[in-house]
Amino acid sequence: MDNFEPKIVGFLCNWCTYAGADTAGTLRIQYPPNIRPIRVMCSGSVDPAYVLWALLRGADGVFIGGCRPGDCHYVNGNYKMRRRVTVLRSILKTLGLGDNRIWVKWVSTSEGKIYANTMSKMTAYIKELGPNPINKYWSI
Amino acid sequence: MNRIGVFVCHCGLNIAQTVDVEKLANIISDYPGVVYATNYIYMCSDPGQDMIKEIVKEKKLNGVVVACCSPTMHETTFRNTVASVGLNPYRCEIANIREQCSWVHKDKKIATEKAVEIVKATIEKLKLDKSLIPLSVPITKRALVIGGGIAGIQASLDIADSGYEVVLVERNQSIGGHMLQLSETFPTLDCPQCIATPKMVQVGQHPKIKLLAYSEVEEVSGYVGNFKVKIRRKASFVDWNKCTGCGLCVEKCPVRVPSEFNELLVKRKAIYTLFPQAVPNKPVIDSNNCLYLTKGKCRACEKNCLAKAIDFNQKDTFVEEDVGAIVVATGYDLMDKAEIGEYGAGKYKDVINGLQMERLLCPSGPTEGIPHRPSDGKIPKEIVFIQCVGSRDPEHYYPYCSKVCCMYVVKQAMLYKNVVPDGQAYVFYMDIRCDGKGYEEFLQKGMEENKILYLRGRVSKLFKDGDKIKVWGADTLTGRKIEISADMVVLAMAVVPSKGVKELARKLRITADDYGFLTEAHPKLRPVESLTAGYFLAGAAQGPKDIPDVVAQASGAASKVDSLFSQDVLYHEPIIASVDEEVCVGCGNCVDVCAYDAIELDLRTKKAKVNSAVCEGCGACCAACPSGAMQHNNFSKRQIFEMVDAFVR
Ligand SMILES: Cc1cc2nc3c(=O)[nH]c(=O)nc-3n(C[C@H](O)[C@H](O)[C@H](O)COP(=O)(O)OP(=O)(O)OC[C@H]3O[C@@H](n4cnc5c(N)ncnc54)[C@H](O)[C@@H]3O)c2cc1C
Ligand code: FES
Numbered sequence: 001m002d003n004f005e006p007k008i009v010g011f012l013c014n015w016c017t018y019a020g021a022d023t024a025g026t027l028r029i030q031y032p033p034n035i036r037p038i039r040v041m042c043s044g045s046v047d048p049a050y051v052l053w054a055l056l057r058g059a060d061g062v063f064i065g066g067c068r069p070g071d072c073h074y075v076n077g078n079y080k081m082r083r084r085v086t087v088l089r090s091i092l093k094t095l096g097l098g099d100n101r102i103w104v105k106w107v108s109t110s111e112g113k114i115y116a117n118t119m120s121k122m123t124a125y126i127k128e129l130g131p132n133p134i135n136k137y138w139s140i
Numbered sequence: 141m142n143r144i145g146v147f148v149c150h151c152g153l154n155i156a157q158t159v160d161v162e163k164l165a166n167i168i169s170d171y172p173g174v175v176y177a178t179n180y181i182y183m184c185s186d187p188g189q190d191m192i193k194e195i196v197k198e199k200k201l202n203g204v205v206v207a208c209c210s211p212t213m214h215e216t217t218f219r220n221t222v223a224s225v226g227l228n229p230y231r232c233e234i235a236n237i238r239e240q241c242s243w244v245h246k247d248k249k250i251a252t253e254k255a256v257e258i259v260k261a262t263i264e265k266l267k268l269d270k271s272l273i274p275l276s277v278p279i280t281k282r283a284l285v286i287g288g289g290i291a292g293i294q295a296s297l298d299i300a301d302s303g304y305e306v307v308l309v310e311r312n313q314s315i316g317g318h319m320l321q322l323s324e325t326f327p328t329l330d331c332p333q334c335i336a337t338p339k340m341v342q343v344g345q346h347p348k349i350k351l352l353a354y355s356e357v358e359e360v361s362g363y364v365g366n367f368k369v370k371i372r373r374k375a376s377f378v379d380w381n382k383c384t385g386c387g388l389c390v391e392k393c394p395v396r397v398p399s400e401f402n403e404l405l406v407k408r409k410a411i412y413t414l415f416p417q418a419v420p421n422k423p424v425i426d427s428n429n430c431l432y433l434t435k436g437k438c439r440a441c442e443k444n445c446l447a448k449a450i451d452f453n454q455k456d457t458f459v460e461e462d463v464g465a466i467v468v469a470t471g472y473d474l475m476d477k478a479e480i481g482e483y484g485a486g487k488y489k490d491v492i493n494g495l496q497m498e499r500l501l502c503p504s505g506p507t508e509g510i511p512h513r514p515s516d517g518k519i520p521k522e523i524v525f526i527q528c529v530g531s532r533d534p535e536h537y538y539p540y541c542s543k544v545c546c547m548y549v550v551k552q553a554m555l556y557k558n559v560v561p562d563g564q565a566y567v568f569y570m571d572i573r574c575d576g577k578g579y580e581e582f583l584q585k586g587m588e589e590n591k592i593l594y595l596r597g598r599v600s601k602l603f604k605d606g607d608k609i610k611v612w613g614a615d616t617l618t619g620r621k622i623e624i625s626a627d628m629v630v631l632a633m634a635v636v637p638s639k640g641v642k643e644l645a646r647k648l649r650i651t652a653d654d655y656g657f658l659t660e661a662h663p664k665l666r667p668v669e670s671l672t673a674g675y676f677l678a679g680a681a682q683g684p685k686d687i688p689d690v691v692a693q694a695s696g697a698a699s700k701v702d703s704l705f706s707q708d709v710l711y712h713e714p715i716i717a718s719v720d721e722e723v724c725v726g727c728g729n730c731v732d733v734c735a736y737d738a739i740e741l742d743l744r745t746k747k748a749k750v751n752s753a754v755c756e757g758c759g760a761c762c763a764a765c766p767s768g769a770m771q772h773n774n775f776s777k778r779q780i781f782e783m784v785d786a787f788v789r
Contacts, residue, residue, distance in 0.1 A: 009787055018210075021239065022212065022240065025244050029244065033250050036788075038780065038784070041775060044758055044763060045763050048763075053784055054784045058788050073672070074758030084763065
């Protein structure tokens with residue numbers, strides 16, 4: 001258990017969070033390597049099915065990053081995503097997959113530090129939480 | 141059949157230091173679909189790109205992954221590279237192993253493993269990437285400029301002189317902005333009115349410029365090349381077509397309220413022009429203070445207007461303009477003195493801000509250039525300037541430097557000494573930053589010839605002491621406490637973005653930083669463009685700056701607009717939504733969720749239809765589509781699933 005390294009799949013919106021993650025790089029801020037970033041145009045394009053898929057395939061955590069409220073490049077995609085995630089969380093709970101494996105965070109282009117901090121916190125949190133039960137008990 | 145080539149860049153040592161590029165290329169060369177993988181020191185250099193071209197041809201590649209820096213840096217570069225040898229540019233993908241891998245991790249083994257996974261996921265995406273062709277849309281070769289300060293004026297004139305029409309929207313009744321309030325301008329001490337008014341007149345008379353003063357942008361729709369702008373023309377209650385600008389109405393108006401142009405130092409009337417050289421030089425009635433409009437009596441202006449131009453029934457009207465590009469030049473304001481408790485919270489009349497001092501020193505200002513202090517009109521003999529009030533103070537106010545204060549403070553102290561030779565000026569400063577051309581010389585001249593006393597340190601407190609303002613500060617160079625009984629104190633307040641800019645940015649769908657300064661597409665390489673295509677930035681709206689920088693940036697923005705307009709059609713990103721009509725059930729979820737009104741439900745066939753010129757490609761409709769009929773080009777569900785699998789399986 002001690003050397004459990006969680007796999008976290010990240011959906012980063014192109015205009016803010018992905019650019020914020022780039023900023024973390026430009027500033028050389030170090031953070032745990034567990035995140036596997038997937039660039040999407042907007043957090044509002046993240047289909048709940050992506051999150052479910054990732055969890056069913058064994059990801060230990062899913063991160064969704066979007067622009068800050070009011071800053072979505074496409075007006076309000078981030079709000080749409082937030083609404084969908086709220087619904088999704090309740091479904092995940094019923095499925096016993098835990099709603100706390102999905103993290104949503106607004107990260108703007110300049111907020112490399114916030115991105116890096118979020119990655120550190122989320123990785124530590126998921127480590128504490130342990131592996132995705134799918135991997136252990138469901139064996140699919 | 142996939143024939144994919146993978147090109148791993150070392151980026152000097154930027155990648156190679158933490159990612160084993162050799163090993164990465166080796167592992168990937170065995171990955172399904174990959175027919176060739178290699179590594180090279182600088183993939184973006186000419187030899188690097190030439191190598192890619194050669195191999196695309198030689199190995200007959202039908203897809204390319206470049207593992208290098210962020211796609212924001214070089215996606216376009218490499219897409220153009222492959223396109224030049226006949227590969228569809230959308231069959232080239234970037235695997236970001238620098239910003240989001242080698243730069244943020246130190247352990248070479250871990251970083252290499254991660255890079256391998258990132259490349260594999262990118263290959264999976266590429267396998268399903270469609271060859272796309274950009275849409276072409278015509279460009280409306282007219283520009284909108286928002287804000288008529290020196291930035292907006294310069295941008296408008298430059299664009300109009302290149303032969304394109306300009307609509308200039310200014311919310312005040314005259315263009316000019318803050319520059320017209322200034323006394324003299326550093327570093328040459330020429331009179332801003334003398335150099336700006338000819339430009340203002342040019343704007344007013346230019347056949348290609350449509351000046352909409354006393355107007356604001358209400359709504360913007362559309363996209364680069366094809367914006368539709370709704371503009372509110374605020375009711376001025378004066379028919380400007382009839383008004384001859386004689387000024388009799390102003391003379392007869394009995395109301396007196398503080399003048400914004402004079403920074404509240406003196407009064408203006410309820411019907412007023414901004415300043416004598418205003419363009420357009422027509423009055424407006426301030427409906428909050430007009431006796432007739434608030435209390436229903438007076439009408440003195442109407443009775444005295446020979447041209448019968450007063451129209452109390454006037455209402456706000458709206459006009460619509462079609463433009464292809466928008467320059468945002470909304471300028472700045474000063475932080476409010478009331479926010480600084482330790483400096484009197486704005487309660488002491490003789491503690492003024494920098495712009496008020498400009499008005500007092502301005503030869504055409506309320507005191508004709510000889511400062512008289514606001515409380516009792518006495519000429520101040522001991523005057524204290526405090527720099528960096530609110531700026532460079534991340535704990536309490538703003539972390540940034542306001543850029544113009546060091547220079548205008550020395551200017552104001554010099555001008556003060558010119559008209560009050562027996563006066564003494566003190567300046568409290570943190571650092572002095574005079575980095576422009578001729579600026580340091582200006583500062584040295586000011587200090588030496590005018591015996592301005594510069595004290596390095598912060599002022600802890602200001603308070604009233606009889607008719608004086610007591611200034612308690614410290615001189616950190618000598619370690620002494622300093623106490624000055626000043627007649628007047630000038631606070632160099634932080635420069636902040638102009639009021640309402642955040643709401644405006646939201647309407648325009650452009651981004652601003654935490655403070656409201658508009659963000660440029662790239663701080664070094666694209667300083668005059670916004671991230672949203674078709675928007676350009678000019679002047680202090682983008683960050684504090686002085687007039688030389690403002691003018692340079694405005695001309696830069698104008699030339700960007702010109703180069704956009706030099707094309708006849710614009711190519712629109714094909715990364716948009718498309719419907720599979722076979723699958724669509726006509727539920728209409730996509731229509732509701734689209735922020736751009738780009739989707740219609742065909743009533744007859746009950747199928748969704750995407751207007752590809754309007755679709756911005758956010759993908760919201762695809763996430764909302766329950767049947768999977770709506771797919772995001774090259775971000776399809778299948779592609780995302782495959783990428784997830786490459787990462788977690
Ligand atoms: C005290 C002081 C002294 C200075 N002295 C000097 C000097 O000596 N030399 C020098 O080089 N620089 C000086 N500067 C800096 C100079 O004032 C600025 O560089 C310059 O005025 C900025 O021009 P601008 O057009 O960007 O902004 P502004 O002058 O602020 O103009 C912006 C315009 O946009 C309009 N506007 C704002 N929002 C909207 C909207 N939503 N819709 C429509 N219109 C809008 C405003 O009404 C205004 O007319 C000084 C600054 C200060 C504070
Ligand atoms: S573009 Fe960032 S959340 Fe929509």
